[in-house]
Amino acid sequence: MPDVEVEPNWARDTVVAAMAHLTATEIKVVEFLLSRSGTFDPSKNNYDIKSEAASDDLGMSADAFRQAKSRAFKKLRAKIPDVVTEMGIRPPARFEEALFPDRWSGPDEE
Numbered sequence: 001m002p003d004v005e006v007e008p009n010w011a012r013d014t015v016v017a018a019m020a021h022l023t024a025t026e027i028k029v030v031e032f033l034l035s036r037s038g039t040f041d042p043s044k045n046n047y048d049i050k051s052e053a054a055s056d057d058l059g060m061s062a063d064a065f066r067q068a069k070s071r072a073f074k075k076l077r078a079k080i081p082d083v084v085t086e087m088g089i090r091p092p093a094r095f096e097e098a099l100f101p102d103r104w105s106g107p108d109e110e
Contacts, residue, residue, distance in 0.1 A: 010089050017087065018079040026072035029065060032058055 019027055032054060055065040081099045084091060091099060 014080055014083050017083045018076050021079050022072050022075055025068050029068045030072050
């Protein structure tokens with residue numbers, strides 16, 4: 001497959017395409033989390049979105065919120081590599097191992 005020039009928003013476009021495989025509730029949860037993405041720092045695992053508060057905003061129990069979030073993330077992790085391949089995207093090398101651990105052989109040598 002030839003290299004495809006990747007737009008800076010490749011990750012967003014990939015997630016949006018993968019979200020088409022989620023249920024309506026899972027989409028609602030992911031969209032809620034994305035709308036609050038400025039309130040936590042994933043690199044520090046410093047999540048400021050509490051299940052109880054999120055569930056109040058979404059009109060579901062905290063347990064239902066946690067379950068929907070878990071299911072959504074599991075589905076996204078499984079589907080994103082397929083979407084990347086289907087869309088012909090060549091992500092930056094630092095993401096290839098995470099997306100395709102079974103076929104990653106390291107950065108291309110020049």
